[in-house]
Structure formats: C-alpha cells, structure tokens
Amino acid sequence: MAVLAATRVGVVERKQRRRATTICSYWLAGRCVRNPCRFFHPLSQSPSRPASIPNKRPLAISEAHPHKPTKRSPSTSSSTSSSVRPCEYWKSGNCFYGDCCRNLHSWFCADDFSISSKLAGHKNGITGIALPQGSDKLFTGDRDGSLRVWDYRSGKCTQKFDLGTEIGCLICKDSWIFVGTVDCVKAWNFETHLDFSLSGPVGQVYALAVGQDALFGGAQNGVISVWKLSDPENPGFPLTGSLEGHTCAVTSLVVGAKRLFSGSMDHTIRIWDTCSLQCVGTLNGHSAAVMSVICWNCCLISCSMDKSIKVWSTTKEDGTVEVIYTHDEECGVLSLFGIHDANDKPILLCSCEDNSVRLYELPSFLERGRLFGKQDIRAIQTSANDEGLFFTGDWTGMLTVWKWDRDTKIEDLHKRLKV
Numbered sequence: 001m002a003v004l005a006a007t008r009v010g011v012v013e014r015k016q017r018r019r020a021t022t023i024c025s026y027w028l029a030g031r032c033v034r035n036p037c038r039f040f041h042p043l044s045q046s047p048s049r050p051a052s053i054p055n056k057r058p059l060a061i062s063e064a065h066p067h068k069p070t071k072r073s074p075s076t077s078s079s080t081s082s083s084v085r086p087c088e089y090w091k092s093g094n095c096f097y098g099d100c101c102r103n104l105h106s107w108f109c110a111d112d113f114s115i116s117s118k119l120a121g122h123k124n125g126i127t128g129i130a131l132p133q134g135s136d137k138l139f140t141g142d143r144d145g146s147l148r149v150w151d152y153r154s155g156k157c158t159q160k161f162d163l164g165t166e167i168g169c170l171i172c173k174d175s176w177i178f179v180g181t182v183d184c185v186k187a188w189n190f191e192t193h194l195d196f197s198l199s200g201p202v203g204q205v206y207a208l209a210v211g212q213d214a215l216f217g218g219a220q221n222g223v224i225s226v227w228k229l230s231d232p233e234n235p236g237f238p239l240t241g242s243l244e245g246h247t248c249a250v251t252s253l254v255v256g257a258k259r260l261f262s263g264s265m266d267h268t269i270r271i272w273d274t275c276s277l278q279c280v281g282t283l284n285g286h287s288a289a290v291m292s293v294i295c296w297n298c299c300l301i302s303c304s305m306d307k308s309i310k311v312w313s314t315t316k317e318d319g320t321v322e323v324i325y326t327h328d329e330e331c332g333v334l335s336l337f338g339i340h341d342a343n344d345k346p347i348l349l350c351s352c353e354d355n356s357v358r359l360y361e362l363p364s365f366l367e368r369g370r371l372f373g374k375q376d377i378r379a380i381q382t383s384a385n386d387e388g389l390f391f392t393g394d395w396t397g398m399l400t401v402w403k404w405d406r407d408t409k410i411e412d413l414h415k416r417l418k419v
Contacts, residue, residue: 084109085356086372110359110369112341112405116389119399121148121157126393128170129381130177137190138391139177140379140399141167147179149190152391152401168206170379173229178215180205185217185227187237200225200239203249207262211255212274214240218250218262226277241277245270248289252335256295263290269302269312271321285310285323292336296362299324301348303333309350311363327365330354337380341368342388342404349390351377357392374398 024039087103089095095105107115122142130139137158138150143166149159169180179186185198185205203220210216215227215237224243230236248265255261259280260272269290271281288306295301300312300321311325331353341347346362357377359368371377373394383389388404 108371113402116401116403117155122397125395126379127167129379129391130170130172132172133384141170168204169208171208173210178208180208198237207250207253209253209255216253218253220249222246245279252292254293261293263293265289291334294336303336305332339382349380
C-alpha cells in the first residue's frame with residue numbers, strides 16, 4: 001500500500017510539474033479568467049507556478065504558440081523569403097520569446113527605408129491618401145466617411161470632416177481634392193474653400209483619375225463618368241460624357257499617352273481614347289478581378305486577384321498591346337504604386353492579401369524589401385515635395401509615414417564630385 005501511495009504521489013507531482021511549466025493557451029489568447037491558474041502565465045505579476053517546483057527545464061510550447069525559439073539577428077535584413085513575416089504574438093504584445101523568436105519583430109524588413117511616424121485617428125480602413133504638391137497638408141479618407149487633414153510633419157490632425165457615406169477613393173489636382181463616394185464625387189478646394197458635388201455615377205465610386213483637362217470617375221455599375229476640369233474664371237465641373245463597356249465595378253483608372261486605362265472586377269482592362277471617349281481596346285490577360293493599373297515608362301502594369309502582376313506594352317506596328325512579362329505572387333494582389341527611392345531608382349510597391357507590401361526594383365523585379373500592416377494595406381501615396389517620404393494606410397485605420405534612407409556610398413560619391 002505504501003508503494004502504491006508513493007506511486008500515486010509521484011504521478012500527481014509529475015502532473016503538477018507539467019501543468020506548472022506549460023504555457024496556458026487561454027492566457028495566450030487573452031481569455032484566461034482563472035486566478036490562480038494551474039498553468040503557467042509567463043508575464044503575469046503573480047504566476048501560477050508553485051514556488052516549490054524549480055524551473056529546471058525549458059517551458060513546454062503549447063499549440064496556441066507553435067513557433068519554436070530560434071536566435072535571430074536583432075537587425076532586419078533585406079532577405080525577404082516567403083517565410084518572413086511579423087510574429088502574430090508580437091503584434092498583440094505577448095510574444096514571450098523576445099529576440100529568440102524565429103518570426104520577425106518589426107513592421108518592415110529592408111535596409112534602405114524605415115518608419116518615420118505612425119498617425120492614429122481613423123477608426124476604419126483607409127481608402128485614399130492625397131498629398132498636394134507644394135503643400136504640407138496630407139488628406140486621408142476611410143470607409144466610415146471620415147476625411148482627415150494632417151500636418152504630417154508634426155503628426156497632428158488639423159481638420160476632420162464627416163461626409164456621412166463611405167469614401168471609396170481620394171485624389172488631388174493642384175488645390176482641388178476629389179473624393180469618390182456613393183452616387184457622387186465631392187470636389188473641394190482647400191485654398192478657396194469652394195466645394196461641389198458632381199453627379200453622374202451610380203453606386204460607390206472606387207477609382208478617380210485626372211488627365212487631358214478632365215476628371216474620370218469609375219463606379220460600381222461599371223460606367224466611367226467624365227467631367228471637365230474647372231478653371232479660375234469658370235469654376236465648376238460639368239459632366240461631359242460617360243464611358244460604358246465594363247460589366248462590373250471599375251476598380252482602377254490611370255491616364256497616359258492620351259489614353260485612359262481602366263481595370264475592372266470583370267477581369268478586363270479597357271483602353272479609352274481621351275479625345276473621342278471611345279473604347280479602342282480590351283485586354284483579357286487576367287483570370288480574376290483586376291485591382292490596380294499604373295503606367296510606367298511606355299508600359300502598363302496591372303495586378304489581379306489571380307495572384308499575378310502583368311507588364312503590358314505595344315509589341316506590333318498596328319499598336320497591339322500584349323503581355324511582355326508576368327510576375328507571380330503567393331496571394332492576391334490588391335494595389336500597385338510606383339515611386340522612386342532616395343537614389344532615384346524606380347520602385348514598384350505591391351500590396352498583397354497577406355497584409356504585406358512588396359517593394360520591387362524595376363525593371364528587374366528584384367525584391368528590395370517588405371513592409372507590413374495589421375490588416376490589408378489598400379492606400380499608398382508618395383510625397384511630391386522631394387522629401388523621401390511615402391505613406392501607407394491599412395484596413396485598421398493606421399496611417400504610417402515611411403522614409404527612404406539614402407545610400408551613404410552614393411552620398412559620399414556626390415560629395416567628392418562636388419569637391
């Protein structure tokens with residue numbers, strides 16, 4: 001009987017020891033309500049581990065925190081394999097591995113840019129960012145219909161407007177801010193304080209573009225409305241036409257070489273003559289919704305939910321536009337934006353469904369780094385004031401200001417050349 005009792009006592013002690021050194025999965029999820037808890041709370045002020053049980057072996061790793069500790073370099077690297085991503089527990093502030101965690105504890109992975117500041121204020125996903133040239137004002141809009149004006153140097157929100165309806169997109173031209181909403185485009189001059197409501201669209205306006213003295217707005221019903229830009233002597237934006245052809249919502253617009261390019265949820269890209277307002281071509285290379293189109297040099301670059309980025313160019317004498325390069329991604333691609341880095345190299349920012357933005361050097365598509373958000377990053381903009389800044393807005397409402405770090409070797413070379 002004594003032996004049996006001793007055996008039972010030993011089993012109980014081993015069970016207590018395992019519980020005391022096993023991380024509580026409910027604590028990891030932020031839902032443990034037991035005090036004291038029979039499992040281990042690493043960061044608790046009063047851990048449930050009994051003082052009589054020495055911690056002589058590594059903590060058991062529960063299924064709620066599956067990644068194993070691996071010593072990593074404290075500095076970030078430009079190596080961006082598919083496994084590089086921020087630790088989900090670090091994001092929520094409860095990763096207990098610290099520098100030994102094998103996942104990234106940073107919002108970016110690169111050597112030539114860094115976070116300048118984070119501007120909090122929006123409560124919902126940011127759908128548009130506009131920075132007028134020569135101005136220190138930064139304009140942002142979100143899904144709740146909130147339009148904010150920021151002094152991005154100080155990080156302060158100076159004005160806030162509630163439009164009462166979802167903002168689908170936001171662009172600027174000179175001192176005019178154009179906001180795509182439901183069944184309407186709002187035009188506001190932040191210098192003269194004139195404002196107009198431009199009618200014509202049906203449904204949510206998801207895309208806006210300015211070019212050839214016209215404003216183009218792509219709506220939920222697939223129709224693109226065209227307004228004539230106002231001049232100081234004749235303020236106002238008269239509706240001059242509508243472009244019909246897409247069968248689903250228009251998601252992106254860009255003007256280049258007297259052509260308007262429109263991407264749509266119907267998987268196509270249409271080419272429009274901006275003078276005659278006629279469709280002169282349809283591109284059918286994508287197998288899912290086309291999310292974004294941009295112009296770069298003599299090429300058109302598009303991205304889609306089919307997990308691809310395509311580069312288009314005129315390849316024949318008759319002006320036929322065809323795909324000349326396809327870059328495959330691991331997930332759907334949400335938006336594209338072209339900028340130049342601190343050394344004036346062209347960079348393509350590619351926002352993906354995994355809450356990351358890839359940075360590719362053009363035309364090689366060499367990956368230069370990645371930046372991350374808590375949720376999808378749909379809005380990207382760069383500074384037109386040659387300050388080396390660019391901006392991203394994610395689906396949680398966080399606005400992040402990034403700054404390019406100039407290559408010191410190139411700086412030294414420029415100094416020597418000046419001497």
